[in-house]
Amino acid sequence: xxxxxxxxxxxxxxxxxxxxxxxxxxxxxxxxxxxxxxxxxxxxxxxxxxxxxxxxxxxxxxxxxxxxxxxxxxxxxxxxxxxxxxxxxxxxxxxxxxxxxxxxxxxxxxxxxxxxxxxxxxxxxxxxxxxxxxxxxxxxxxxxxxxxxxxxxxxxxxxxxxxxxxxxxxxxxxxxxxxxxxxxxxxxxxxxxxxxxxxxxxxxxxxxxxxxxxxxxxxxxxxxxxxxxxxxxxxxxxxxxxxxxxxxxxxxxxxxxxxxxxxxxxxxxxxxxxxxxxxxxxxxxxxxxxxxxxxxxxxxxxxxxxxxxxxxxxxxxxxxxxxxxxxxxxxxxxxxxxxxxxxxxxxxx
Amino acid sequence: xxxxxxxxxxxxxxxxxxxxxxxxxxxxxxxxxxxxxxxxxxxxxxxxxxxxxxxxxxxxxxxxxxxxxxxxxxxxxxxxxxxxxxxxxxxxxxxxxxxxxxxxxxxxxxxxxxxxxx
Amino acid sequence: xxxxxxxxxxxxxxxxxxxxxxxxxxxxxxxxxxxxxxxxxxxxxxxxxxxxxxxxxxxxxxxxxxxxxxxxxxxxxxxxxxxxxxxxxxxxxxxxxxxxxxxxxxxxxxxxxxxxxxxxxxxxxxxxxxxxxxxxxxxxxxxxxxxxxxxxxxxxxxxxxxxxxx
Numbered sequence: 001x002x003x004x005x006x007x008x009x010x011x012x013x014x015x016x017x018x019x020x021x022x023x024x025x026x027x028x029x030x031x032x033x034x035x036x037x038x039x040x041x042x043x044x045x046x047x048x049x050x051x052x053x054x055x056x057x058x059x060x061x062x063x064x065x066x067x068x069x070x071x072x073x074x075x076x077x078x079x080x081x082x083x084x085x086x087x088x089x090x091x092x093x094x095x096x097x098x099x100x101x102x103x104x105x106x107x108x109x110x111x112x113x114x115x116x117x118x119x120x121x122x123x124x125x126x127x128x129x130x131x132x133x134x135x136x137x138x139x140x141x142x143x144x145x146x147x148x149x150x151x152x153x154x155x156x157x158x159x160x161x162x163x164x165x166x167x168x169x170x171x172x173x174x175x176x177x178x179x180x181x182x183x184x185x186x187x188x189x190x191x192x193x194x195x196x197x198x199x200x201x202x203x204x205x206x207x208x209x210x211x212x213x214x215x216x217x218x219x220x221x222x223x224x225x226x227x228x229x230x231x232x233x234x235x236x237x238x239x240x241x242x243x244x245x246x247x248x249x250x251x252x253x254x255x256x257x258x259x260x261x262x263x264x265x266x267x268x269x270x271x272x273x274x275x276x277x278x279x280x281x282x283x284x285x286x287x288x289x290x291x292x293x294x295x296x297x298x299x300x301x302x303x304x305x306x307x308x309x310x311x312x313x314x315x316x317x318x319x320x321x322x323x324x325x326x327x328x329x330x331x332x333x334x335x336x337x338x339x340x341x342x343x344x345x346x347x348x349x
Numbered sequence: 350x351x352x353x354x355x356x357x358x359x360x361x362x363x364x365x366x367x368x369x370x371x372x373x374x375x376x377x378x379x380x381x382x383x384x385x386x387x388x389x390x391x392x393x394x395x396x397x398x399x400x401x402x403x404x405x406x407x408x409x410x411x412x413x414x415x416x417x418x419x420x421x422x423x424x425x426x427x428x429x430x431x432x433x434x435x436x437x438x439x440x441x442x443x444x445x446x447x448x449x450x451x452x453x454x455x456x457x458x459x460x461x462x463x464x465x466x467x
Numbered sequence: 468x469x470x471x472x473x474x475x476x477x478x479x480x481x482x483x484x485x486x487x488x489x490x491x492x493x494x495x496x497x498x499x500x501x502x503x504x505x506x507x508x509x510x511x512x513x514x515x516x517x518x519x520x521x522x523x524x525x526x527x528x529x530x531x532x533x534x535x536x537x538x539x540x541x542x543x544x545x546x547x548x549x550x551x552x553x554x555x556x557x558x559x560x561x562x563x564x565x566x567x568x569x570x571x572x573x574x575x576x577x578x579x580x581x582x583x584x585x586x587x588x589x590x591x592x593x594x595x596x597x598x599x600x601x602x603x604x605x606x607x608x609x610x611x612x613x614x615x616x617x618x619x620x621x622x623x624x625x626x627x628x629x630x631x632x633x
Contacts (some may be wrong), residue, residue, distance in 0.1 A: 024352065031356040035363045085375045093388040094397070099499065105368045112364040116357070127356045130591040131518050134427055138522035141530025145502055148537055152495060155401050156390045164541065168409050171416040171534055178423045185430040191593060244391055249375025253368050312466035315412065319464045323419075323455070327448060330426075334441055337434065350588055351470075354513040358473070405541040407626050413531075413538045414626075418619045420531040424523050425608065428597035435594075440601040443608070450612040454619040463623045 002283040006123055009034070034126040038115050046259040051077040053259075053300055060304040084255070087248040092154065095245065099153030104250035107146050111260045113139040118267045119194050121277045121285030132193040133185065136268060137178055140223070143261070144170045147232075150254070151242035162241025165311065166232035170223055172318045177219035179326035180212040183333040184272055197276030204275040211329045213273045215322060217298075220269065222318070224261040227303035231311055266295035411463040415455070422451055473514055481507035494540045502533040516588040519596065 009030070016029045051066070051074070058065025066073040091097060117132040119125040129135050144167050151163015185191060187208060188199040199205075206213045222229040225241075233241030243254040270276060270291040277284030279291075309317075390397045429436070429444050458464055481504055488500035505528040512521035589595055600608050 024355075027352055028356060028359050031359050032363060035360050039367065086378045087375070088379045088381060088383075089372075089376050090383070090387060092390055093385070094390050094401075096493075096495075099496070102499075104372065106365070108368050109361070109364045112367070113361065116360055126360060127353050129353060129357075129518065130350075131522055131593060134519065134522050134526075134593075137423075138525040138530070141526050144530060145499070145533050145537070148534070149499060152402070152537075154390075157392065157397070157401050160401055164405060164409060167534060167538075168412050171531070172412055174530075175416060175419045175423075178420075179426075182426055182430045185427065186433040189431055189434050191427070191431060191591075239391065239393070248379050249372035252371060252375065315464065315466045319412075319415070319455075320459065327452065330430075330448075331445070334433065334444075338438060338441060341434075350516045350518070350590070351514075354516070354518065355469075355473075357513070358510075404543070405538075407542060410535070410538045410542050411623065411626050413535045414622050415619065417527075417531045417535055418615045420527060421615055422612075424527060425600065425611070428519075428593045428600060431591075431593050432597035432601070436597065436601050443601060443605055447609060447612045450609070450616050454616045457620055458623055461623050461627060463626065 002122070002285075004283070005121065005285060031126060035112075038126060039112070041120075042112070042115060042260050042263065043256070045263050046256050047077045047081060049259045049263060049296065050080060050255070052296075056297070056300045057304050060301075084252045085249065087251075089248040089250065090245075092156070092245050094155045096153045096155060099149050100155075100245070101153075101250075103146050103150035103153055104246060104253050107143070107150065107257045108253050108260070110139045110142040110146070111257050111264060114264045115260075115267070117193055118264070118271060119197055119276060120267075120288050121283070123194075124277075124285060125194070128192060128194050131191045133181055133191045133196070133272070135191075137174075137181075140264075141174065143257075144174075147242050150246070154242070154245035156245050158238045158240075159242050159244045162232045162238045162244070166225055166242055169225070169229060169232060169314065172315060173219045173222035173229075173322075176215050176318065176322040176326045177223055179323075179330060180215040180219060181272060182330050183209045183212045186330075186333055186337060193271050193276075197271055197278065200275040200278055204273065204278070206273045206275075209273065209329075209333070211325065212333075213269075215326050215329070216269060216273065219318075219322060220265045221299060221302065222314075224258070224265055226262065226299060228306040228309050229314060230303075230308060231314065234308055262296060262299060263292065266292045266299070269295050408466055411458075415458050415463065418451065418454060422448070470514055474511070477507055477510045477514070481511070495537065498533060498536045498540060501536065502529045505529045505533070517592060519592045 012033055013026060013030055016033075017026050021029070054076070055065040055073070066076040069075040069079055091100065114136050116126045117129050117135055119128070147166045147170070148163050151159045151161075151166065154160070184196065184205050187205065188196050190196060190199075196205075225232050232238070233243070238244070243251060246254055267288075270288055274291045274295070276291075277288045279287035282290075390401075425447065426444070429440065433441070484500045484503040484507060488497045488504060491497045491500060505524060508528075509521040509524040512518075512524060
C-alpha cells in the first residue's frame with residue numbers, strides 16, 4: 001500500500017520508455033505526467049475545500065450550510081464549477097486590459113510551482129530540488145506582484161485598495177514567515193524537503209521548534225490573506241478586494257489559487273513541522289493527507305472564530321511582535337544547538 | 350542538476366498553459382452579451398467619482414523598504430543556517446553581529462515612526 | 468545544442484521584456500515588464516546550474532525590488548498614468564550613449580580570453596556559498612549589513628522629509 005503511487009508512476013515510466021525515447025525525454029515526459037497528477041489532486045482538493053469551508057462555516061455559525069444538492073450537499077461542488085464556468089466573462093471598460101488579463105492568467109502559476117517540490121509521500125514529489133524550501137519561498141513571493149497587478153489593472157477603487165493592502169500585508173508577513181523555517185534548517189542542515197522530512201523520523205520539528213511553528217501558522221495565514229488577516233478582501237468594506245471585477249473563468253483562477261494556496265500552506269507545514277509522511281500503521285501518503293487536512297481545518301477554525309483585525313494593529317503585530325520573536329527564536333535555537341554539541345563533546349549528555 | 354532544472358522549465362510551461370485552457374473553456378461556455386452598463390466599474394451601483402489611480406500614502410513605501418532590507422538578510426541567513434552545524438562558533442558570532450546591525454535599523458525605523466500606520 | 472536553444476529563447480524573452488519596459492508609456496507597465504525581465508534572468512542562472520542564485524533573483528528582484536518600484540510609482544504625484552513614462556528631448560544622446568556602451572562591452576567580450584573552469588558543479592550550491600561567506604569574505608559580509616543599515620536609515624530620513632512637506 002505504501003508504494004502504490006510510486007508503482008503506478010513506475011508503470012507509466014516503463015510504458016513511456018517503451019516508445020524508445022532517450023532517458024532525458026522520458027524524464028521530461030514523467031515530469032509532465034506528474035504535473036497532471038498534481039494538478040488533478042490540487043483541483044479536486046480545491047473544489048472539496050470550497051464545499052468544506054461552507055459547511056464548516058455553517059456549523060461554526062449554527063446553521064446548516066449547503067445541504068440540498070445530493071447527500072449532505074456533496075454535489076454542491078459540481079454545481080459550483082458549472083456555475084463559475086457558465087458565467088459571462090466581463091472585462092470592465094475602464095480596466096487596463098493588458099494588466100487585468102495577465103494577472104488572471106498567471107495567478108495560478110506560483111501556486112502550482114510550490115506543489116512541485118512537496119513530498120506527498122516517500123519519493124512522491126515531482127522534482128526533489130536541493131534548495132526545495134528556499135525555492136518555495138522564492139516562487140511564492142511572485143504572488144505578491146500578481147495580486148498588485150489584479151488590483152491595479154481592474155481600475156476599481158475597491159480593487160486597488162484591496163491590492164495595495166494585500167501587498168503591504170504579504171510583504172510584511174513574509175519576513176517572519178521566512179524566518180520561521182530557519183530553526184528547522186539549522187537543525188537539519190539541508191534545504192531539501194525530503195531530507196527535512198527524513199530528519200523527523202524520531203522527533204517532529206513541532207516539538208523542537210514550537211515557537212517557529214506558531215509563527216509559521218500566523219504568518220502563513222496572513223500570507224494567504226485568510227481571516228483574521230483578510231483585510232485585502234474584507235467583504236463589508238471592499239466587496240471582494242483585488243478580484244472584485246473578475247468574473248467567470250478569470251474569477252475561477254483567483255478563487256482556485258486562493259484555496260490551492262491554503263492547501264499548499266498546510267502541505268508546507270506538514271512537511272516542515274509535522275513530520276511529513278512519518279506515522280505508524282497507515283501508508284505514508286495517507287498520513288501526509290490526514291495531517292494536511294488537520295492543518296486546513298485549523299485554519300478554517302481560526303477564520304470563522306476570530307474577528308478581522310484592524311490594519312494598524314496587524315502591521316504593529318508583525319513588525320513589533322512577530323519579527324523580534326522570530327529573530328529571538330533563531331538566536332535561542334543557535335545557542336541550544338551549540339550548547340547541546342558542547343555538552344555532548346564533554347560527555348555530559 | 351540540469352536535468353532537474355529542465356524538468357522545472359517543462360513544469361513551468363505546463364503551469365502557464367493550464368489557466369489559458371480554463372479561461373478559454375469559460376469563454377466558450379459563457380454567454381457574451383456586453384452592454385455599456387455591464388462594463389462599468391463595479392461600485393455597488395454608484396458611478397465612480399474622480400480618478401482611481403491616486404497617490405497613496407508613504408507608509409506603504411516605508412514598509413516595502415524595511416521589507417527589502419530584511420528580505421536581503423534572509424539571503425544571507427539561509428546559507429548560514431544550512432551550514433550552521435559545520436561552521437562552528439565563530440560563524441555564529443559573525444551572524445549575531447550581522448543581525449544586530451540590522452536590528453539597529455529596525456530599532457531606528459521603530460523610533461522614527463516608520464512602522465506606524467498613520 | 469539544447470542549452471543553446473534554451474539560452475536563445477530566454478535571451479529573446481529578456482530582451483523583449485526589457486525593450487517593452489523602456490518603450491512603455493505607462494510607468495506601472497514598465498515596472499511589471501521589469502519584473503518579467505528579472506524572471507528571464509533567473510532562467511539564465513538556472514541554465515548555468517546556479518539554482519540558489521536563481522531563487523535569490525526571484526525572491527529579491529521580483530518579490531521585493533519590483534514591489535518597492537510599484538509602491539514608489541503609487542507614491543508619486545502625477546496626472547495621467549498612461550502618459551507617465553514619456554520620452555524627453557534627450558532621446559538621441561541616450562541612443563548614442565547606450566550604443567557606445569553596447570559596442571564597448573561587445574568588444575570586450577569578443578576580445579577577452581575565456582578560461583572555462585574544469586570544476587564540476589557541486590550537488591548543492593548553498594553550502595559552498597556559506598563557507599565562502601563565513602570564512603574568506605567575512606568583512607564584505609558584515610559590510611553588507613552596514614550598507615543595508617545605511618540604505619534603510621537614509622530612506623527613512625528622506626521619507627520623513629517627504630511626509631513633512633506634504
